[in-house]
Amino acid sequence: TLTNKWNQVAIVTDGTRVLGLGDIGPEAGLPVMEGKSLLFKYLGGVDAFPIPLATKDPEKIIETVKLITPSFGGVNLEDIAQPKCFHILQRLRKECEIAVWHDDQQGTATINVAGLINALKVVGKKMPDVAITLIGAGASNIRTAKLLIAAGARPEHIILVDSKGIVCRHREDIEVAANDYAEKWELALKTNGGDREGGIAEAMRDADVAIAASKPGPGVIQKDWVASMADDAILFVIANPVPEIWPWEAAEAGARVIATGRSDFPNQVNNSLGFPGIFRGTLDVRARTITDEMCIAAAEELAKVAEEKGLDETHIVPTMDEIDVFAREATAVALKAMEQGIARETKTRDALYQGALELIRRAREETKFLMQDGFIRPPPP
Template sequence: LKTTVPDEIVNTVKNISIPFGGINLEDISAPRCFEIEERLRRELDIPVIHDDQHGTAVVVLAALINVSRLLKKNIKKFRVVISGAGAAGMANANMLSLYGVKDIIVCDRKGAIYDGRRGDMNPYKKALAKKTNPRDVKGSISDALKDANVFIGLSVPNVITKDDIRKMSKEPVVFALANPEPEIAPEDAFPIARILATGRSDYPNQINNMLSFPGIFRGLLDVRAKGVNEEIKFAAAEAIAHTIKDDELHEDYIIPSGFDRKVVSSVAHAVAETARKTGLARH
């Protein structure tokens, strides 16, 4: 669309929505993406999903489910640090929180976001601060990473160092997802991270939201869903994760390939069943 004005985007999507069974939003920056998606979900009776937020968050959750299976640790007890408070960073924090992960710290360019921080805050960051960072950690991302189990990078290149990973807990998990240049060079992270994932196809464990679509929309369209909820996204993440069997899991194989044909059908089936169970299916 040749506009960045939320009202114009919302009205355009509403006007063209009649023949469609769902709307996939793409490449809308924060914070306007939150308002646009919220309004369209309220005003339309079909699923509306902002891919940059929820597609990424579903695949990250799937990868973390498999990390917990591989390391035999409870995902809900992970200490997670997220770099980036844009669309993807906030969506990941919200989804992990709703899934039950209790200790999440989100960092932006000013450092850790905490309740009461004054600088560089907007209404969405303020809401996020109230449900994350339970230990009230302040300071830089390096400070936040002390004793963390998981780092999730959804920001810019070169924001953490080898020393930052060494500050993390035993068996550190690093998802450096900035693309094409990640938050730390994979060659630097490989020797010290127990598990490393990136957004790139030339390294193991590519976190790519193509794993969540088209399976999510295939399932929603199959039941003519009226909307989408968190249970549907959780079901999609769990379907992606369990495409890999227990005896196949490995540090270099925590997430299936985007070319694995089982993924789309597994996700579509799980989404359709969950839509029926949660009352969003028309048939």
Template sequence: MTGPKKKRTNLYAESLALHEQYRGKIEVHAKVRLKNRRDLSLAYTPGVGAVSRAIAENPDLAWKYTLKANTIAIVSDGSRVLSLGNIGGYAAIPVMEGKAVLFKKLAGIDAFPVCFENYHTEFADDIKNIAPVFGGIALEDIAAPKCFELEEALQGIGIPVMHDDQHGTAVVVLGALLNACRVTGKAFEDLNVVICGAGAAGFAITRMLRHIGYDPGLFPSVNDIIVCDTQGIIHRDREGLYTNKYKFIIAEETNRRRRTGTLADAMDGADACIGVSVPGIVTPAMIRTMADDPIIFAMANPLPEILPKDALLAGAGVVGTARSEYPNQIHYALAFPGIFRGALDVCATRISPEMKLAAAHALAGYVKRPRRERILPRVLNRGVVKTVAGAVREAAIASGCARKLNDIPVEGYPG
């Protein structure tokens, strides 16, 4: 224990020093020169007046003449930041800056943190009112159920809005599960899945795998899902369920056999367990009760629901975590850069179910020959973004989410 603990302490100290040295991780650069009065007249007044008049007559020209076509707002209220909980908008800034770095380095997207200190009833209106400058909104680290309500309220504002903790995670889980089935020989549509955790990620994964809100004709659903929260298995007859709209939806659409009990009861006979909850909650004994070659995605961070070595010793066929030092890192950074890149490339009005599914299948397909220790590409693989973005662009056009604009410039991909 001494070695890893010391290593982590050093990492934290180095990160503090890095942030102090650079005073943050991102900055704004000018694209045009400003060396003389003519430059000033072109970039600013009076020349810029012609650009403003054109956009006033046709707001869609903002996609052609401004930063809008390649800029994302990363919006958070700091109510659920990493494993730190509700630490507020100020403390969320470095995390959102980090995500902005991923957007830029992986997808060539200019992203900027917009951190609110308090969630309030007008939060959705606040975001709508800053939307004109951005080509998309990435909602980040907002606690459930507020994140569900906020995302729903922002659909239809004319630009893509996606809560990455939900949909980015669900996309990567689907891609990983498709390849885990290829490795273990299990049929996706026959899977009985346990999801440990009913927060933002758990809800979105459940929705995607069981087609809640998705067209059933788009792809096959798993056979059944049992979702567990801190009170155990979610089922229709559970007392107090009707006070939570989202858990009620889960109860209506999953657990067809109406099983009750604990997480251990849920895992008995299951083909897969997807953990988006807390460290150490899954035991080797639970895994030994599952079907042969079970699939274990233990994604709690920084410590998983069960360590990979313990899951493998208990008989797991494929194991994934959210950690980069273990094989099969299942992290939403595999999804969101490519999804937003593809959406921005066609000036999309929203992110459709077809676009998310295309991203998941592109991720799975990127690994040509999956094996037990490689069901997904690495997060920093630059080719992943291009592949996902291409699939998302095609799906956006096919699903009617692409704007029909000509000569819209995009930044493209980083070198």
């Protein structure tokens, strides 16, 4: 190509749902988007541009993204509140000729699936057999539920819990809001096969797996609720900056595999393991969209990388300092796009891997040089 469009991604936000901060607006959200741009470059070799928008109107956001697509190979939607985030993503995926992705939905779900694949191997259980509780029914866990089902989990074995209790077909408040929360109502109809009612405590009872993406803790999840889970329980508590329950408390209560969203605890389940490699692979074959199958391919490759280096209770996902992680993930994503017929370019596995590895290596070297020469300032003490 004669332009850099193929390697450029727009990070679009309205600042209404910034992690740990809430509705802070586009100006205050800009530093977060700038940080994400750096992660795109350093981890994936992708040139990303932060584009905070001074509007909360879904139609204006959709129209703006459509108008800027000639300049980009992909769009990363970021920190947009629900329920409009579902509608915006759905519309843009249908109406744009380039890949549009919402990291808070698809990215979180991908890494959750990657971690769970290996956690299940550690405890000797299978995806179709386990009972899974999802605490929090926002953008990330709604998409996690859908991706888990695509990865082999049985819908009737999944229970979602929102702020009003267990999600089920009998909840009139969910049915009434079905137009705005279509994905949630869809899951209410096909999950919770036992018609369980109650709150978090009831939802966690006898669960093999619990994935919490709710509000920062501690204290959101109680130790006795963890103790009520099945033997060899798996618990992901990914709220930031403080998980829903401290990992050591969960371990004391009997959880065998515990993951958080933080780097200072083992098993960091973080979106940064996903979006750089997924977009690298998407851009390398100029894929028209990012499908659930591409997300599962990424999750399986991440799980494979970690497994090759040895699985145990404290190591179920790779770390971000392993450069080959992102090149391998990119390759898996690109190959799946080619297999599904949504790639505009065709390349061999080796060409994809070597190309991604070189772009990422070069980006890391460039970033280090910029830091050494003072163009990128070190963080304040």
